Amino acid sequence: MKEPRRHPLIVGSGIAGLYVALRCREMGLRPTIVTQGRLEESNTRYAQGGIAAAIGPGDSPALHFADTVRAGDGLVDRAAAKLLAREAPARIAALVRYGVPFDTAEGHIALGREAAHSRPRILHAGGDATGLSIEETLKRRVLEGGIDIEERTALRSLSPGGAHGPVALVARTAGGAEVTHESRPVVLATGGAGNLYRQSTNRPFAMGEGIAIAFRAGALVSDMEFVQFHPTAFWRDGAPRFLITEAIRGEGATLVNQAGERFMPGAHPDAELAPRDVVARAIDREIARSDRPWVYLDATGIPRDRLFARFPSICRFLLLYGIDPSRDRIPVAPVTHYMIGGVTTDLDGRTTLPGLYAAGEVAATGVHGANRLGSNSLLEGLVFGERVALRLKAPRAGAPPAPSRTLALPPVAGKGSVEDLTTLDRLRSRLWEDVGIVRTPDGLRAALGAFETLDREVEPAGRGGAAGAVANAALTASLIARAALERTESRGAHFRTDFPRRRESWSRHIGLRLRAPARRRR
Ligand code: SIN
16 A cells, blocks of 8 residues: 655745655655646746855855845844755755756866855856756756656645645646645645746746645745845846846946946945845836936956856847947846745745645745845755755654734635736736835735735636636735735835834744634534
């Protein structure tokens, strides 16, 4: 008799999903990967800068930890950050063992510099194709390992099951039959929610549906107000918001306004290498002062050979638009990039729902605080992915502690009148305009009202296609706006005009969960 409870269902195929699957397989479990598109389609594939680990001379996990805490603006979970920094070298060794071809210099792994890191500690591969190299390598290993894969299959819903795991309903994305999985652990590795915003570096499928589905099933979510904007995405009408990695600034590129003046030295002592939230807001201020929605990244001071060797994908992309970055300035602006909040987990990836785990961007471990340090995200998928795999092998009871501020929200039953994708378009614009880099109380209230109305009007949860996408997007968007309205201060990636400063009384996380339905009186 097989023991289904030992064999996890892993939802998502970015770095966290693939890594958990590989490690589970090595530990004798038989995981199944379910993924919305093809196996290799994920945000991981497009990660450029790299992956952080304290492996260089003069560096240490203690310094990596300190940088992570400093960037996180007073809200980093210190135990999670300690683990992240301490376990990073071992997880890098695992990637090397799988065959990830990290770039080298003079026989050692080459290390780049990124904003708010006090040491060069960013490993990269293929210059600026780090995510692609990792994704392809892990994918190859997954295929060689004979791991079960169900492509073009999406998670539709979760509901609390027994102690061994929730009930998961999955279905082919193109209207296929639904399959129910019971009594097996489920690992959410569905990634982020950046594409809920009109302007984003994320791929189209990063719509936060894992968060919505887990929340509806009763899981606690937290830190939803912290949506990270990447300061430098390519900005040209009609062009994709292609990421221009922070590592270019690490190599010496500067930011200049329309008048050709550097503005970061006046904004922060670390200038272009200030934490991401600081750089994004400084650019936003410059843009507000000018008549154009972008500033420029000037990489012309970097020798041409070096620039093209270190950042081949970016240079190739820019040349398509007639920009030679060794001669021309690059138009850039901040866009959404990373969801810091998500499904609340403990350090072993356990959520508040028995048998439901989360790893990678969909999870909220508290490791990033209010502002993620660059190149800690791929690392997070590995470090906490490893711990999820270990816990799946040797399950233990327990759940993450609830944040001190937890709001219980009423359940919503969709009426089914809205299910078209133009609604989704409007939602993305609204988030971008009213729940963006700079937030006003009126904007937040109006956005929350709009998302909650939409949430009531969309198709009932659990449907696929456009209806399901709108339902999940409306719910995740409302969770972001709700948490942003609740946090009456500015901290990290969350900035409010009515409370422009950090308040010590807010040094805590905000949790959101579904209110239990009222018991009927007999
Ligand atoms: C970048 O390459 O600038 C992005 C890396 C990250 O988001 O961690």
